[in-house]
Amino acid sequence: xxxxxxxxxxxxxxxxxxxxxxxxxxxxxxxxxxxxxxxxxxxxxxxxxxxxxxxxxxxxxxxxxxxxxxxxxxxxxxxxxxxxxxxxxxxxxxxxxxxxxxxxxxxxxxxxxxxxxxxxxxxxxxxxxxxxxxxxxxxxxxxxxxxxxxxxxxxxxxxxxxxxxxxxxxxxxxxxxxxxxxxxxxxxxxxxxxxxxxxxxxxxxxxxxxxxxxxxxxxxxxxxxxxxxxxxxxxxxxxxxxxxxxxxxxxxxxxxxxxxxxxxxxxxxxxxxxxxxxxxxxxxxxxxxxxxxxxxxxxxxxxxxxxxxxxxxxxxxxxxxxxxx
Amino acid sequence: xxxxxxxxxxxxxxxxxxxxxxxxxxxxxxxxxxxxxxxxxxxxxxxxxxxxxxxxxxxxxxxxxxxxxxxxxxxxxxxxxxxxxxxxxxxxxxxxxxxxxxxxxxxxxxxxxxxxxxxxxxxxxxxxxxxxxxxxxxxxxxxxxxxxxxxxxxxxxxxxxxxxxxxxxxxxxxxxxxxxxxxxxxxxxxxxxxxxxxxxxxxxxxxxxxxxxxxxxxxxxxxxxxxxxxxxxxxxxxxxxxxxxxxxxxxxxxxxxxxxxxxxxxxxxxxxxxxxxxxxxxxxxxxxxxxxxxxxxxxxxxxxxxxxxxxxxxxxxxxxxxxxx
Numbered sequence: 339x340x341x342x343x344x345x346x347x348x349x350x351x352x353x354x355x356x357x358x359x360x361x362x363x364x365x366x367x368x369x370x371x372x373x374x375x376x377x378x379x380x381x382x383x384x385x386x387x388x389x390x391x392x393x394x395x396x397x398x399x400x401x402x403x404x405x406x407x408x409x410x411x412x413x414x415x416x417x418x419x420x421x422x423x424x425x426x427x428x429x430x431x432x433x434x435x436x437x438x439x440x441x442x443x444x445x446x447x448x449x450x451x452x453x454x455x456x457x458x459x460x461x462x463x464x465x466x467x468x469x470x471x472x473x474x475x476x477x478x479x480x481x482x483x484x485x486x487x488x489x490x491x492x493x494x495x496x497x498x499x500x501x502x503x504x505x506x507x508x509x510x511x512x513x514x515x516x517x518x519x520x521x522x523x524x525x526x527x528x529x530x531x532x533x534x535x536x537x538x539x540x541x542x543x544x545x546x547x548x549x550x551x552x553x554x555x556x557x558x559x560x561x562x563x564x565x566x567x568x569x570x571x572x573x574x575x576x577x578x579x580x581x582x583x584x585x586x587x588x589x590x591x592x593x594x595x596x597x598x599x600x601x602x603x604x605x606x607x608x609x610x611x612x613x614x615x616x617x618x619x620x621x622x623x624x625x626x627x628x629x630x631x632x633x634x635x636x637x638x639x640x641x642x643x644x645x646x647x648x649x650x651x652x653x654x655x656x657x658x659x660x661x662x663x
Numbered sequence: 664x665x666x667x668x669x670x671x672x673x674x675x676x677x678x679x680x681x682x683x684x685x686x687x688x689x690x691x692x693x694x695x696x697x698x699x700x701x702x703x704x705x706x707x708x709x710x711x712x713x714x715x716x717x718x719x720x721x722x723x724x725x726x727x728x729x730x731x732x733x734x735x736x737x738x739x740x741x742x743x744x745x746x747x748x749x750x751x752x753x754x755x756x757x758x759x760x761x762x763x764x765x766x767x768x769x770x771x772x773x774x775x776x777x778x779x780x781x782x783x784x785x786x787x788x789x790x791x792x793x794x795x796x797x798x799x800x801x802x803x804x805x806x807x808x809x810x811x812x813x814x815x816x817x818x819x820x821x822x823x824x825x826x827x828x829x830x831x832x833x834x835x836x837x838x839x840x841x842x843x844x845x846x847x848x849x850x851x852x853x854x855x856x857x858x859x860x861x862x863x864x865x866x867x868x869x870x871x872x873x874x875x876x877x878x879x880x881x882x883x884x885x886x887x888x889x890x891x892x893x894x895x896x897x898x899x900x901x902x903x904x905x906x907x908x909x910x911x912x913x914x915x916x917x918x919x920x921x922x923x924x925x926x927x928x929x930x931x932x933x934x935x936x937x938x939x940x941x942x943x944x945x946x947x948x949x950x951x952x953x954x955x956x957x958x959x960x961x962x963x964x965x966x967x968x969x970x971x972x973x974x975x976x977x978x979x980x981x982x983x984x985x986x987x988x
Binding site for chain 2: 339340341342343457458459476477478485486487488489490491493494496497512513514515516518519521522523524525526527557558559562627628629631632651653654655657658660661662663
């Protein structure tokens with residue numbers, strides 16, 4: 339069996355699943371494993387280390403993978419895009435900023451242009467920019483995001499695509515960690531899903547085991563959108579975006595005292611970095627979304643994709659049983 | 664055609680749709696219209712006016728409707744429950760507080776006990792309390808709520824029900840305004856949906872036309888969870904709950920200045936009340952959720968229910984097309 343949507347047809351993949359290009363966590367091994375499993379794997383380009391990016395493309399070997407960028411960060415080091423494009427990525431994924439300066443270069447090499455948005459307003463801009471795929475990301479997602487929920491943003495963007503007569507495809511992101519979420523996304527009008535947290539908790543992800551254990555022990559109630567983690571890392575994220583993590587002692591200590599924390603400056607950043615290096619999950623953040631409550635193990639990405647698709651197939655195949663004629 | 668789920672079978676209704684007992688907006692006319700359309704209509708018991716409640720039960724006539732309470736408010740005037748139960752409601756719906764003191768009385772008269780929750784933790788308490796139906800409400804909902812998203816909370820509660828071997832049914836609430844949302848809810852493991860905002864924008868709802876027009880003009884980007892509206896109304900809501908409304912000049916003026924607003928006291932409350940009375944949508948809040956972006960008209964509740972169910976039937980009936988064997 340296989341799940342066939344416009345996304346699988348357009349991208350020439352087997353399953354309508356794209357792995358989120360999670361900063362730090364999504365390297366070449368994870369991306370190639372997702373591609374090997376029939377989805378589209380993406381390497382996370384994060385905050386601009388070109389050598390790391392090249393290393394991870396090499397790690398992915400001959401697998402057709404893509405990569406993703408934090409757009410506002412790429413704007414500070416735009417040459418990174420050239421280094422990525424030299425590897426002939428299957429797709430380039432942009433989120434958190436204006437991708438207009440980069441769209442042309444991506445299209446010129448024949449890569450799919452995937453634009454992730456968090457609002458209807460930005461979705462409209464992405465459509466006008468000629469995105470091949472728009473990703474509507476809800477606030478339930480792990481890592482960076484905004485306020486809208488996947489459940490309402492996806493159909494609203496689907497309507498904007500239909501009204502405007504765009505040929506753009508649509509993926510849902512945020513909160514999709516099993517076949518129920520994928521089946522729901524297709525019912526909402528998406529052509530596929532971008533999966534983050536569930537693949538963050540995979541054998542191939544570059545995540546410390548202690549952080550994984552913390553996320554597995556958590557329920558969805560235990561995550562929070564906040565800015566403490568970015569202040570601790572010294573990242574200058576635009577005000578509109580914050581980051582969902584599993585709560586821990588460090589977040590609880592500083593939540594609501596962000597100005598004081600900023601004032602603590604370098605010392606606090608060093609303390610955080612030392613905690614992360616030591617794998618201390620009471621300090622370092624498990625960057626996992628509300629789907630933490632749906633994740634109970636760390637498994638190979640291939641198994642995760644297969645289970646996710648298998649459950650969605652079963653649900654969609656039997657969905658007609660609800661309809662009594 | 665009809666949508667058949669465990670909810671329709673258990674409650675003896677035609678469609679798996681329950682109308683949210685929205686304070687002020689959901690009177691007897693709306694509740695009876697939803698019941699007449701094949702769902703289960705609920706009257707909103709709000710902040711404790713027993714005469715209003717009785718009047719609305721009379722307005723509903725012979726229709727089998729239920730009613731809902733803001734639990735922390737009911738606890739201050741528990742006799743209201745007796746007045747409601749005297750009308751032999753089909754169901755009583757509690758949200759926002761501990762329903763333990765009331766559950767026994769509801770069960771004693773044979774009404775279905777519906778408990779709405781906003782977290783997994785409260786869902787577990789509701790299951791232990793013997794709820795007939797647990798409603799998992801996501802933050803995308805209009806009106807009061809919390810932080811969890813419908814998309815993750817519903818499957819997580821479904822798992823808790825399955826793990827615990829409960830016979831309890833599950834409804835999704837928050838962000839469900841069309842057949843896409845209802846179909847998605849069923850894929851997530853819900854047995855039905857509680858529909859608020861879409862029915863708030865119905866001909867039968869007790870909502871000023873100017874507020875409806877404001878919500879119709881809004882996109883989902885234009886709503887916000889905040890406390891300004893409750894401060895303006897003088898309601899002493901527990902800290903954990905806030906209220907989603909369509910942004911307007913009044914909310915924008917006070918958002919982030921809540922302490923200053925509280926200090927302004929009675930004068931500010933009078934100014935707000937006068938604005939509401941005058942139907943001034945730049946002051947009074949349109950209490951509508953993110954689904955505002957999916958709502959484009961005010962229609963009779965019966966038409967809304969029929970359209971919602973028809974679209975869900977179509978989507979579910981054709982869902983098997985995604986599966987290629």
